[in-house]
Amino acid sequence: MFQEPYYIENLSLMLSEVLDDIGVNERMVMRRRRHLMLRDTMDNIILRLTDKNITCYILGSQSEGTTTIGLHSDVDELFCLNAANIIQDWSEWEHGKLNYLMIQDENTTPGYCFLQLLRNDEPLPVTYIPNERYITDKSGRILLKNTIYNGAIQGATDHGPSNALQGRHGFFDTDTVPAFSCKSWPHSASNWLERQGIGRWPTQDMKRYAASTGCFVVPTGSKVSEYPELEWRISTSLTERCLMFNLNITQIRCYVLLKMILKSFLNPQGTINISSFMCKTVLLHCIENTESSIWKENNLFICLTYCLLELHSCVQNDRCSHFIIRENNLMAGQFTAEKKHELSKNISDFLQNDRQMLLRIDIDDLGYRLQVKLNMVPHGAYYYQSSLAIHDIYMTLNYLNIAYKIRETHHFVLKHLHTKNIRTMKHCIGKLITFNVNGNRLEQAAFKFLAPFIFTTYGSILASFSIGENNQVSPQALVWLSAGLNSDISSSRLKLASVFYSTGDMEKAELILKHTEQQYYSYPVLPICSCWGKPPPAVTAEFERVCGEQSEDCIKHITAFCVRFIQEEINCVPHELQYEMFRSTQDDMIHRDQYEDNWVDCAVIDSLPFLYFLQYKIYSHLQRHQDQQQALSKLTRTIVTDKNLGHRETALNILGQCMEQENRPQQALNCYLLSLQQMARNNAANFHICKLLSGVLAGQ
Template identity: 35%
Template sequence: MQIPEHFTELSIRMSVALDDSGAGKETVLERKKTYLRREQIEHIFLQHLGKDEECFHFGSQSEGTTTPGLQSDIDLLSSYKEMNIMTVWEDWKAGMANLLMLRDDTTPPQQYLLQVFLEDTPEPVTNLTHDTFVRKDSGQILFSAERFKQYQEYMGRFLGEATTNGPSVSFVPNWDMVQACHVLKPLHEIQHWIDRCRGRPWPSVQLLEAARVAPCFLVPAGHPDSDYKREEWRLSPNLIERMLMFSFNITQIKCYILFKLIKKSVFAKIVGESITSFHCKTIMFYTIERTHPSMWCEHNLMFLLLLCLHVLKRWLRLRRLPHYIIEGVNLFDGKLSKSHQKRLLVYIELLIRNNLQDVFYIGIDNIGCRLQACSMRHFVQAGEFRGVCLRNSIRLLLKFECWIRLSSSLVHLQHHQCSSHTTLQQHLKYAIYKFHENSTNVILKSAAIEFIKHFYALHISMQASYYLRLRNVLDSENIKRFQYSLNMDVASSRLKFASMLYCGGHLRAAVRVLENVEGSYHSNVKTICGCRRAQGDSDLQVFANMLSGNTENGFSELPFTFCVQLLRQESYCTPFILLFEMNRNISEDEVAQRSRPEKRWMDSAKVDSRPFLHYLQYLTYGGLGERGNQLYALRFLESYICDKRNMIHMYHAETSLNLLGHCYEMEGNYEDALHYYEQSLRFYDTNNAANWHVRRVLRIISG
């Protein structure tokens, strides 16, 4: 095929435009790394909850094949390991839920029925003992995919309204969440594909060997034309597809992203959402398989896209798009109607004849505008700063979202341990030991170390609280041990340390720690909360503002701080007023109003780091008799809380207002104290310690 003369320059310009849109090599690698880290956090989290379950982030986020304009969903697949999927009845295992994969000549390719077997003997179940079971005409008891999804909706009803999409049942906007079953046994479908691919440059021999032992998944989705579509489960080789995607070089990734940009901006006007990212991915697989590896370089980008369109045109003419791995599956079935296939074919033929001129009209990520710059030099100069800023903003956002997952996991695990029958101190020691075991695993090491640091800091803080309860003096050994955990973030760990020092009577030492925190707490620090989310706090513009003319590499440490959480077991390391936060309800009716996530943290004190910093300064300077510094801390606390621009950094505004109100209460200014407590109640009128504070101040005023 003849390469059009202008394609080389257009390819370079398109590659630069994609770089500046968040599809450069560094950003792609950052996305991959972040979502694999999130998988590690999820794995350790579930392990410590005692769940034999594994989670995977599949799709464009973990592949790094998206841009902000594509607005890709987050795909999460959870696999139940306690279900033993059998290919023959000899695979049966005692003490597990056993499900036998069934199919016959009438079953569509890629689809299976799951027959239920007993746990104590290798015999089929004969009665409908669970809501997810149905009886087939033959009398066999099947595990129904549709009923399983309905069961998920029922079990997650406290999380809100569920959104179902194919096999996904999600309670989180912009997430596709799939509950699946592991298939660990060799499957003839996979072996057939491996045999077909042998001897080709791609996939490599090493990839095929890894694919041979990789587990597949059964997801709850039937074929649209099947008589048993409500009962059927679809075989999904997600891990193998991920291996294929991870083998892509940067040009292949950019080609795939560009293909998706065309799909979303142009194809969608013709056939709506009928063409999916998975269709584009499959086309990419076939194109790479049939193209010499030396062709996949930056200056050929537009020609390679042209090859992808030729592959799609061929399959549209044949009215079938075969699944790349599983034979016999037509990916157009149930997605792209025959009339839509004809319309899309006409357009693609026109697009090819016009040498892809329609790429100049891609509005997503301003790709078209970037390409239409007057000259290459002007284009780079005009887009360079925006591109660097965007790339670094994306990287900060990815780290922020990853730390949020870590923070929410910590909140959940701490609540789980507090609820256990063992004492929290014993449970913490065991948890740290288990985290240490995970740290010897190369894959889980970095996530395990993060958990260890947080749990060790909690362990030391609880020990210090115990010493203070016994009216012992904190010695240098207690203080030294806490210092190992001071650099987890910009502020929260050091603020807990300062709180411990203040409560232990080491006011000068507390002041030094607080001065250190204030010196590193610049205006671009972003708060991370594992309990609440603020509207717009994941907006890319927020992270662009954080950069403020700097790059992320200009920060001496990541500009994030967790909220400060103090458990009841840390009461003697906690300023008195925050003890009310641990008992924020007036009545049991208020406790009943708490959502399930709120129940995980509302028995502890949670406070935003910046307000807590200035509140501790007010207390320590007051204790030292430094009135000028004390009033300065109060003014700073008030101006920070009352500045609406800071609301995006405040997740516990009601608690911050309670701290400010208490400062005025200590000042003897009961009118202002009451004002701020009432402001706090405007945020949350129940489960708010301000109810206690208002009563106390009114009693003082009334004498």
């Protein structure tokens, strides 16, 4: 473990270089934080637009930038339910609110509390049990159970205090935790505000921020509690995020190394013995209790060793004190005597053989990279991705997660607004615009991504109404459709082209399609569909390169979202595509998944097949037969060759109808049968087959 100073300094510098190469550097940390905070902002904008009394916070390693590709860290989302007022003193009670008093006494585990129900008309306890969510304790207090939110997050699986939402698109998995907010700083953490360590860290500014953020209570009890269904954990997550945001790059690298060691040697094969939060807590204690001057690149190995020694001490003593609420022992009830002995031995073995063990870490090829840096093997002996390639992959993952979040938030708005009420949508748009006018930089950035989709939908609904009345597009509809044209490379433009097609203005529609096709092939464009749980899209090296070189604004130029028409837009939809809005039989309805299948009453098609289909129809009207056949060939080729299509079943149904119009019934039938192979239920192909066979039989 102990080596001459030169060796330790050299190893530290080499470790720092390796971590820099795999993306643990200032630039990447800041960009990851930016992208996750942007995602957080989008969530909160949509929650406010749809009048949900909830605030979302993205926390954990992804938002801190303290992870790597190989660590596969989750996104931790905390959904704060604002309907409740959690108080610690009676002076904080609010009239008309759902008030709960935090109780911490001899019956609660340190770091946990009970929530006592209070009256909403005067500051007094409730004396009767209102429903099954509550229980009376031996003191006669009406306490809220922590089981009320089990399974509350849509589409999720119960996972302790959180609901784990697996990454639907192959990117970041999400742990979603419900919580209540308390505006005041927890009394049990008051000493922390006055505590001063050797390193004079955290600073007074950080502590003032902490005191202003209050805390959360999360529905989970301690493992050693006598009342596991009544305890709520006190969470200081926002303060912890602030502390992590104020670490220097060596401290961040030390934490990443701790997590790699944890995953490779202490928690092998997915077991959870020591949590990453325990490692974070150990790191924060070490920073507090050392001089700040030691946390520099040429000391990384010493810092790592110090943290491991502290972790070893925690395991041996069965105690890891929460950094802020010292009385809360994070290891209480976590380990059996056998597991404690095993973990203690594993950490000790690592400390005795630290160099060899570091070389065995295969996460992000860290061990191989370190061998090359230390000249233990020649360059080229191992293949691993360059730092530039890793940077591009990081940016690609971040941009694609933003893209899917944009689409999902748009769908959330459509689902929760009464779209038939134009006044409701207009009010929503008015609120959205205020984020651009009065919002901070993140809110303004989120507006740029979200607004075009909502503008386009609103304009298309207005156009559908006016087309239904007089087969014309109102000037107001065109204004909103034009305002939404830069949503992505194609989907909003295709909606506008479809509007013009529906009114018979073929020249304008053809011009839009021509321009859209040119733009589509000017960039390495990726189809994006968030309608259902498809595998992650295949990304080209050129796409990754563009993501690595350009800012987040490039999302608008390298993504092609699927085109979704809700039923209020039906007059803007070609009749061949309208069948998709009525694809479900009564039997199909029974087998629908309320989360995965919430799009099936819409007409949804990928951008490129829709572009070629519209060209086919328009050239038919313009009697440009050669161009029409060329468009049909492109449509066919796209369906066959593009592996990233999200709605191949719809594209095949459209192609089948084109084949019917070409008087090629056998090819049409083949298309419908292939469509059913893609999606057996909730598929308009069933109707098309019946219609086709009926026509064939009638013609015999």
